[in-house]
Amino acid sequence: MPVIEKAELEGFVGDVFRSAGYASEEAGLISRLMVAANLCGHDSHGVRQIPTYLKRIGEKQIVPNAPITVLRESPTTVLLDANRALGHVAAARALEMGVAKAREVKVSVAAVRNLNHIGRVGAYPEMAAEQGMICLAFVQGHIRSVAPFGGLDKKLATNPFSAAFPNPGGAPILLDFASSVVAANKIHQAYDRGVETGEGWIMDERGNPVRDPALFVEGKAAMLPLGGGRGHKGYALSVVTDIIAGVLSGAGAAHTEREIANNSTLLITLDPEAFLPRKEYERQVGELVDYLRATATRPGDPPVMIPGEFEENHRREREAHGIPIEEPVWNHIQEAVAELQVALPVPRSA
């Protein structure tokens, strides 16, 4: 499969979005965030999305260079209208405002509505953590694909939740997960690859477990909430996220009919120094990481991972050796950009 250097892929993606009408700075931000998703191993949320985003720009669902406007603001809170910006730009703006407020008043909440797909959710809390802040992100998904626990109908989106923490020993400690068993894009990825989904990911319209991703892609299967037999937990997390990100942002809860894809987002940002000196915070987190790493595992099993280490390991590997892009994904991207007069990057190997 093609393997492309980070810098070359970033240059290409930036060119694509400039050609699609974006100003240079926004195109650069989108490019860095999209490639960063691939870099850290979440290919489902990276450059694979280029064709979808271009299509939505064509449909005016996504508006390049849309102004991001303040609807309500207080010293601790802000509500933004993204006016159909691509989510990456809008969520990064909300994060920036949230971090600035948390620096002033210790804790802030920034919400944004009317934005398209934000890509990898964890990217935004990570940005806060890199600036010394703790951040929680709640995101309302845009496709009803998940059944409430005990039910059959697709009523909720995958409504992801993320949190990141400054980590003195390396990349931020990161939680980043859908409140469903997996993110929907993981099922689309299985479909692209022609493989079965994992066990317990989806069920058919009568509630029988199935593993054919085509059923999901065709709308004939629902995803299950996180937790399996304890799926009331994932379901509750999904409802919570729907209220926090959907209702508070003014986008409306899951029942709302929408014209455009929606990734309403609410970010809670917290300065750890409101509670303890930075040095003490860092010492505690460093010791916790060492303590978790020392966990015994079954003979032959790899060591336990620290949340965020999956991403960190992929980042190290792919920064050194390039980003592999699956053949069908790469072909699809090339078709999508064919009319844009953009030079394609040269893969390292094919």
Place this chain on the structure above:
Amino acid sequence: MPVIEKAELEGFVGDVFRSAGYASEEAGLISRLMVAANLCGHDSHGVRQIPTYLKRIGEKQIVPNAPITVLRESPTTVLLDANRALGHVAAARALEMGVAKAREVKVSVAAVRNLNHIGRVGAYPEMAAEQGMICLAFVQGHIRSVAPFGGLDKKLATNPFSAAFPNPGGAPILLDFASSVVAANKIHQAYDRGVETGEGWIMDERGNPVRDPALFVEGKAAMLPLGGGRGHKGYALSVVTDIIAGVLSGAGAAHTEREIANNSTLLITLDPEAFLPRKEYERQVGELVDYLRATATRPGDPPVMIPGEFEENHRREREAHGIPIEEPVWNHIQEAVAELQVALPVPRSA
């Protein structure tokens, strides 16, 4: 099994804690919160704990009428030292201060350390919701009982997470769950009842799945993180909760050696009116509830539940018909209070 009226049980529990040295107001608060856990169906966190709390008072792990002191404070944040108060008193105080701050500045964070067991976690966010606020609670558990995902050793506590939302149509919408598959007290309950644990709750020291709760009670089995095959999610939630509740409160992360049981707690309280008018919030949440209730289920299955409805249904039933208390639990309570000169309530039936 004995069934006791709410008011009679509250009177009895209040008498127990007054006899154990509590001032009347604190004893009343503890009593209301403990009985409320039974009322809403979480018997594992209710009056079943009386013998444990009395033992800890005897050991001076729990100090009746301990002052709850402010260590750090800003307009948005507060850090409290509970000075070994029972958690119910300390968490209720933190919640009260958090709600008062959120009324002033829209969002607040209240953390408290050096407190004993807080009982049912959901009780505190519910109190905020009943006052019109949204509240998230992160609690550090006090017994290392859960293995990191992929590991064998008991390194983390069950570190629960809870969130509650004002609901115009009834009791607050409530998420309240351990980041492990279940709360540890559910396994102790299985042990008391002489039944097996649920599947996938615990594993032995070699990592083989087991279902004998005695193995867990004897310290020879570890709990698994929420999520089964996707248990990296529950593990990440546990680490996140450990940092938020343990590190920020100054209690220290999971590796910290402790002299006393610990339920360090951090509460984030948010005024929905920072983002939208109260009426609009209520309309949206009401519509979401109706929409979820209308979910189709398998033939013969009950309707889908709204998060918090389990608690609400139990509350309605037990307020009308009394609180059943399992025979061994009731016997254990009677033994524990034998020396306290407290009149026992008269069960409705035996």
